[in-house]
Amino acid sequence: MQIFPCPFCGPRDETEFHFAAEAGKHRPEPAPEVTDTAWSDYLYGADAPKGRAREVWVHLTCGEFLLLTRDTVTREVLDAAALPGRGEAAT
Amino acid sequence: MSGWRHPTLGQIDRDRHLRFTFDGEGHTGYAGDTLASALLASGTRVLGRSFKYHRPRGLWGLGGEEPNALFDVGHGGISTPNCRATLTPLRDGMDLRAVNTRKAARDPLGLLDLAQRFLPAGFYYKTFMAGGWMRWEPMIRRMAGLGRLDPSNRPSGDMPQRNARCDLLVIGAGPAGLAAARAAAGHGATVWLLDEAGAPGGTLRWRGGEIEGGPWQDFVADTVQKVEAAGGRVLTDTTLWGAFDHGLFAAWQRGARDFHWRIRAAKVVLAAGAIERPLWFANNDLPGVMSAEAALHHLVLYGAVAGRRIVLATGNDGSYPVAAALAEAGCHVTLLDAREDTPAAPEGVEVRRGVAIDAARGTRSLGAVRAGGQHIDADTALVSGGYTPSVHLHCQTGGKLDWDVDRDALIPRPGTSPLIPAGAANGTFGLNAALAEGHAAGGGMGSAPNAAGATWALAPMRPDPKGRGRVWIDPQNDVTLKDVKLAAQEGYRSVEHLKRYTTLGMATDQGRSSNFAGLAAMAALTGRTIPETGTTTYRPPFTPIPLTALGGMRRGALFNPLKRLALEPQHAALGATFGEYGGWRRPAKYSDTQAEAKGARETFGLYDASPLGKIEVIGPGAAELLDFCGYVAMSTLKPGRARYGFMLGENGVVADDGVTLRLDDNRFILSASSSHVDHVRLILEEARQDRFDPSRVFVHDVTAQWVTLSVSGPQARTALETAGMPDDVTALRHMQVVETRWTQVPLRAARVSFTGDACWELSVPARHAPGLMTVLEGAREALGGHWIGLEALMILRAEKGYILIGKDTDGITMPQDLGWGRPRERRQDEYFGRRALFTPEAMREDRRQLVGLDCDGAPLPTGAHLVPLDGPARSLGFVTSSYHSPTLNRSVALALVDAGLDRMGDTLGVFHLGQHRTARICAPCAFDPEGTRLAD
Numbered sequence A: 001m002q003i004f005p006c007p008f009c010g011p012r013d014e015t016e017f018h019f020a021a022e023a024g025k026h027r028p029e030p031a032p033e034v035t036d037t038a039w040s041d042y043l044y045g046a047d048a049p050k051g052r053a054r055e056v057w058v059h060l061t062c063g064e065f066l067l068l069t070r071d072t073v074t075r076e077v078l079d080a081a082a083l084p085g086r087g088e089a090a091t
Numbered sequence B: 001m002s003g004w005r006h007p008t009l010g011q012i013d014r015d016r017h018l019r020f021t022f023d024g025e026g027h028t029g030y031a032g033d034t035l036a037s038a039l040l041a042s043g044t045r046v047l048g049r050s051f052k053y054h055r056p057r058g059l060w061g062l063g064g065e066e067p068n069a070l071f072d073v074g075h076g077g078i079s080t081p082n083c084r085a086t087l088t089p090l091r092d093g094m095d096l097r098a099v100n101t102r103k104a105a106r107d108p109l110g111l112l113d114l115a116q117r118f119l120p121a122g123f124y125y126k127t128f129m130a131g132g133w134m135r136w137e138p139m140i141r142r143m144a145g146l147g148r149l150d151p152s153n154r155p156s157g158d159m160p161q162r163n164a165r166c167d168l169l170v171i172g173a174g175p176a177g178l179a180a181a182r183a184a185a186g187h188g189a190t191v192w193l194l195d196e197a198g199a200p201g202g203t204l205r206w207r208g209g210e211i212e213g214g215p216w217q218d219f220v221a222d223t224v225q226k227v228e229a230a231g232g233r234v235l236t237d238t239t240l241w242g243a244f245d246h247g248l249f250a251a252w253q254r255g256a257r258d259f260h261w262r263i264r265a266a267k268v269v270l271a272a273g274a275i276e277r278p279l280w281f282a283n284n285d286l287p288g289v290m291s292a293e294a295a296l297h298h299l300v301l302y303g304a305v306a307g308r309r310i311v312l313a314t315g316n317d318g319s320y321p322v323a324a325a326l327a328e329a330g331c332h333v334t335l336l337d338a339r340e341d342t343p344a345a346p347e348g349v350e351v352r353r354g355v356a357i358d359a360a361r362g363t364r365s366l367g368a369v370r371a372g373g374q375h376i377d378a379d380t381a382l383v384s385g386g387y388t389p390s391v392h393l394h395c396q397t398g399g400k401l402d403w404d405v406d407r408d409a410l411i412p413r414p415g416t417s418p419l420i421p422a423g424a425a426n427g428t429f430g431l432n433a434a435l436a437e438g439h440a441a442g443g444g445m446g447s448a449p450n451a452a453g454a455t456w457a458l459a460p461m462r463p464d465p466k467g468r469g470r471v472w473i474d475p476q477n478d479v480t481l482k483d484v485k486l487a488a489q490e491g492y493r494s495v496e497h498l499k500r501y502t503t504l505g506m507a508t509d510q511g512r513s514s515n516f517a518g519l520a521a522m523a524a525l526t527g528r529t530i531p532e533t534g535t536t537t538y539r540p541p542f543t544p545i546p547l548t549a550l551g552g553m554r555r556g557a558l559f560n561p562l563k564r565l566a567l568e569p570q571h572a573a574l575g576a577t578f579g580e581y582g583g584w585r586r587p588a589k590y591s592d593t594q595a596e597a598k599g600a601r602e603t604f605g606l607y608d609a610s611p612l613g614k615i616e617v618i619g620p621g622a623a624e625l626l627d628f629c630g631y632v633a634m635s636t637l638k639p640g641r642a643r644y645g646f647m648l649g650e651n652g653v654v655a656d657d658g659v660t661l662r663l664d665d666n667r668f669i670l671s672a673s674s675s676h677v678d679h680v681r682l683i684l685e686e687a688r689q690d691r692f693d694p695s696r697v698f699v700h701d702v703t704a705q706w707v708t709l710s711v712s713g714p715q716a717r718t719a720l721e722t723a724g725m726p727d728d729v730t731a732l733r734h735m736q737v738v739e740t741r742w743t744q745v746p747l748r749a750a751r752v753s754f755t756g757d758a759c760w761e762l763s764v765p766a767r768h769a770p771g772l773m774t775v776l777e778g779a780r781e782a783l784g785g786h787w788i789g790l791e792a793l794m795i796l797r798a799e800k801g802y803i804l805i806g807k808d809t810d811g812i813t814m815p816q817d818l819g820w821g822r823p824r825e826r827r828q829d830e831y832f833g834r835r836a837l838f839t840p841e842a843m844r845e846d847r848r849q850l851v852g853l854d855c856d857g858a859p860l861p862t863g864a865h866l867v868p869l870d871g872p873a874r875s876l877g878f879v880t881s882s883y884h885s886p887t888l889n890r891s892v893a894l895a896l897v898d899a900g901l902d903r904m905g906d907t908l909g910v911f912h913l914g915q916h917r918t919a920r921i922c923a924p925c926a927f928d929p930e931g932t933r934l935a936d
């Protein structure tokens, strides 16, 4: 049972979390300018790196989405941060 | 008959006699006995039969490594299968049965042993795949298998699961573990010290010794006192069975009540000890061949003596105290040491040097051994092939092993696991060395506890690949040296292949006394070293664990707890029967579903819609967020109005539908389907946090805080007036919403309909729900309305062609398949799932689309396939919802059909479980297609 740090709640059991996405992907848009290939890459193309990985997870109990940096081999959690968002706080 | 009870030795209570039976024969033991010690002392030799050849098997060991003595234990009217005799305390009135046989002493299947040359490794795979395994399976199952399940044995699902944290977890309370715990507790650390046995001490309990100049018992008592004084705990009868990610350890504690522990520790010392290896000679599986260490254990703790005429074969110094103790107890002991250079002979023991056992003799039990060309009469052969460190937990945490020539063992490679090994688990044999290593592992400063006695010397003992006769490697799974040779010949040379081909180490003892020999034999046969040959992967559990420990309280009603309505008692008082709907326990019906559905169309129906999602989206960014997350734009919705819409996945597939209410410019309520609330909330949250300014919009699920009662039907407005609802509620038109007060209670009323009739959803804070229900029930009584359950509601919505996402849609349904193509054509802004609606697949005209079905006779079976009337049979789609409509007095159904919209008016076949019918494709809405009843 891994322990993930929620930026909002603190350390919690992994069963309270859910994987959301690989981090760093940009949603291609607007839709009319996006090829079928680009869209399917966005939806289904995952790097699934061995070792260091940056992922977006959600803490289901509080709803916080977080940027988790972890090692998929050793299971070490290297960093956890709130999403940068698009708000004024982020700029 | 050869085991006996010593008149004085042992820590049993000789005043308390316990009666028990084994395979129907009566025996007596004492309080404090285990099943193993009681049977050993009774002289019973054959305790079971081997898995494959049904060879007689006797007691081998002293703990969880025991491969042979497994019993079904009947006690108190129930029978528990596969109890390990060495770990199960004896109780009065127990009825023990050997497993894998009707009766251990006389097993007709023992004849299988005569056919052994025809049953090599891989025999079952090779033979019974011919003609189909299914044909042979019932016969083989009767012959094989371990204990028998007792259907009346239903252990209560109430084993508490507890969490614990500590500074130091010490696994094993032998000398090394005690020294580690003592050192850490001395620094004030919180220490948890765990041991599988019933008391701390480990091998000290039978090997004894003096520590710090006093008896070992004082050292143990003092250590326990220090640990507890520092806030730690000592748990005995507790098996630490698994190591998991991020320092989680799981332990099963046995007692008057069992507990399952989840322990996280800042630091962990592995002091799990070592397990004695057997020796490998012909017929080494005969009852009467036993671990030397186990013989000492049973002698000292229980006064159970293994035999009278004993041959002890060894290659290490650790066996000498065993021989001495047995001689002192009155046994005739001959010690065969494979080495020439040995310690001095203990008093009363004849030592023969440079001699090993070549073969055991006897039929059902040992009668003699042949050693160094000589015949030696003996009723018991004790053996010690050295010791294998218990490194399982080290390896479970990812630790690697190194071959250590001096210690003749695979030991933990430093730095590959967070566990710190100490004592025999690290190959450090001998009391003084174990104490020193444990002391250091526990962070002890200064000198370690000191004990008399030197470290052990040992000579490596190995199976001889050229050895003659049948030499057992794994007694529980009947793997012989010949089987290992066969595996090597056939190319199964990797230990992982060896294991799977021969089943070596795959029995319930997990090969604890056999894996090393299998590995060593394979290394010798293939001319490789032991490190080159490798080891198999260690996985939890370390020892079999009852499922009740893993399941804990999560059983029955607690397995997947249902959400409960605030008004459940009131519905029950009205005679409701309940069912599960999307995780909620809801009224299925109150009286008769057909009558409820009909009555709701004639007068009015009342139903509890509280599980309907109520997700508040609040703030200046609310409209923008909803526009992006939804398929139907909500920013153009006027305050006080409601609009139906969908939520898609990014793959364009419909994830949910529902009505959105706009209460004012910056405040919406999204009515997600009751079973999709959590998912919809996360779609909104992800966009809010990832795409928008989270400070400008909030998403708040208040489903549980509000109770919603719906009033639907031609007399709904009259019912509301009778119930005393305010004018701004009764005046609402279809798709209007108002926030008001009823008496002093906040009330939200919305004219949205899931029935096709004029319908008001009335929502109040949950604590005011009983009051609202009372006035509506009063109106129902006065006017003759009906409470309707979910089953009747399903009929009403199906008559109207209203869909349920996940029932009338599946994993490929897009909104255009449901007749909602317009937002896709019209919207120019970006929204969730947009791009996926324009792929070639999404643009196809012949997609699987929602239609209605018209048919004669009884309702079509839900799930039935629609097939062409002519030509080759293939599925064109399936029935998703189907009911008898009491209002239309005919069947109504919805279906997903390939190119369904092009087939309007066509007749298709309906196929279900061999039955053929026909149905005509029609529009989904079967009742009031113009919607006049909504306009009221």
Ligand SMILES: [Zn+2]
Residues within 6 Å of the ligand: A006, A007, A008, A009, A010, A059, A061, A062, A063, A064
């Ligand atoms: Zn959280």
